[in-house]
Amino acid sequence: MLNELIIPASALEVVKQYEGSSDQLGHYLKRQVWNIENPPSVVILGLPEGRGSCSHQVAEAPDAIRKHLYALTAFSDKLNIVDLGNIICGNELKDTYAAIKIVAEELSSLRIHLIILGGSQEMTVPLIEGIGQQEFNLVIVDDRVDNNVKENSPADEFFINNLPISTSVTLIAGQSYFICQQEHDIVAEGYNGEILTLGEIRDDFKEMEPLLRNSDFVSFDFGSIKSSEAPGQYRISPNGLTGEEACQIAWYSGISTKNTWFGLFGYSPLYDSTTHGAMMSAQICWYFINGVSKSIDEEPIDEATNFEHYHIHVDGLDDPISFLQHPVSKRWWMEVPDEDCVIFPVRIPCSKKDYRKACKNEVPERWWKYFDKI
Numbered sequence: 001m002l003n004e005l006i007i008p009a010s011a012l013e014v015v016k017q018y019e020g021s022s023d024q025l026g027h028y029l030k031r032q033v034w035n036i037e038n039p040p041s042v043v044i045l046g047l048p049e050g051r052g053s054c055s056h057q058v059a060e061a062p063d064a065i066r067k068h069l070y071a072l073t074a075f076s077d078k079l080n081i082v083d084l085g086n087i088i089c090g091n092e093l094k095d096t097y098a099a100i101k102i103v104a105e106e107l108s109s110l111r112i113h114l115i116i117l118g119g120s121q122e123m124t125v126p127l128i129e130g131i132g133q134q135e136f137n138l139v140i141v142d143d144r145v146d147n148n149v150k151e152n153s154p155a156d157e158f159f160i161n162n163l164p165i166s167t168s169v170t171l172i173a174g175q176s177y178f179i180c181q182q183e184h185d186i187v188a189e190g191y192n193g194e195i196l197t198l199g200e201i202r203d204d205f206k207e208m209e210p211l212l213r214n215s216d217f218v219s220f221d222f223g224s225i226k227s228s229e230a231p232g233q234y235r236i237s238p239n240g241l242t243g244e245e246a247c248q249i250a251w252y253s254g255i256s257t258k259n260t261w262f263g264l265f266g267y268s269p270l271y272d273s274t275t276h277g278a279m280m281s282a283q284i285c286w287y288f289i290n291g292v293s294k295s296i297d298e299e300p301i302d303e304a305t306n307f308e309h310y311h312i313h314v315d316g317l318d319d320p321i322s323f324l325q326h327p328v329s330k331r332w333w334m335e336v337p338d339e340d341c342v343i344f345p346v347r348i349p350c351s352k353k354d355y356r357k358a359c360k361n362e363v364p365e366r367w368w369k370y371f372d373k374i
Helices: 025-029 056-069 093-108 121-131 181-190 198-203 205-213 243-254 276-294 352-359 365-373
Strands: 042-047 081-087 113-118 136-141 167-174 194-197 217-221 261-265 308-312 321-325 332-336 346-350
Touching: 025 081, 042 056, 042 093, 042 276, 056 081, 056 113, 056 276, 081 093, 093 121, 113 121, 113 276, 121 136, 121 217, 121 261, 136 243, 167 181, 167 198, 167 205, 167 243, 181 194, 194 198, 198 205, 205 243, 205 346, 217 243, 243 261, 243 276, 261 276, 308 352, 321 352, 332 352, 332 365, 346 365, 352 365
Parallel strands: 042 081, 042 113, 113 261, 136 167, 136 217, 167 194, 217 261
Antiparallel strands: 308 321, 321 332, 332 346
């Protein structure tokens, strides 16, 4: 089925024209062959579709990003990476969505990390529909909530309204002057999530790691980066994430203990005469792959005997809060109450900051957030 819906990377002009050195990622990728019997750790997939955006030229983004991504430093051969190519767009936009959903269904069954080179951000919806999980954690990186339901609004400006009901949404890097109270309510009540503003995540950027560790899909809008650092935006803002922060988010997404998918959407070559934006996009994707290369299979399961356990009594709670720390990565998890879990408790990613808060006789905010959801 993939063969019918995808133009293989080897047939793309940007790949044919690549002539780089042996230490570049492109040299490695040109030698790789897709084998569904032996799926790779990381797959690159382009979605050259722009009819859902006010800037149709986002359709040209995948190959513009590839040109720079191929020129970046390669990884160890132990990390198997394959560039699958580009989705074949349909005669109508809905046909492309249908193809994306089918491809997502097939790839999600392989338990791989996927980098999506968009295209417009509303393609997040058919990707999630294709994955088809009953409960789904989506992190949106954006400066605003795409909830513009005005007449003739392009699809990528109101895609949040079309997400599956079972999707839990957290939006990070939002900018308060773009987000009204109604939009906070939509995320909180409609998608059991929250909005973390740019100022809030900068208070302690490391707190993004547990949140991204728990995500199934990270939908990154290129417009969340300040426009002076990332040309190629059609909806510009002088404020936003720095390039370093964008790469850090991608890296945290890559080191997740889940097989997280990472989609980079909204880059438009039309507004990037210097190609600096394409290079920024490529570096963000490179950092996601770098994160995958550093990840460890460390999810605590069953008795989690290989973890260090800490039980902290907090006033007002009947039972102590249990924390687990991995002895190698030093990452933390926290046990939270859930009546549906009879044998082993639910464990959610947390940070040392949560542990320290419990030691001060305070219930960590992450504990409350999970408790409020059930």
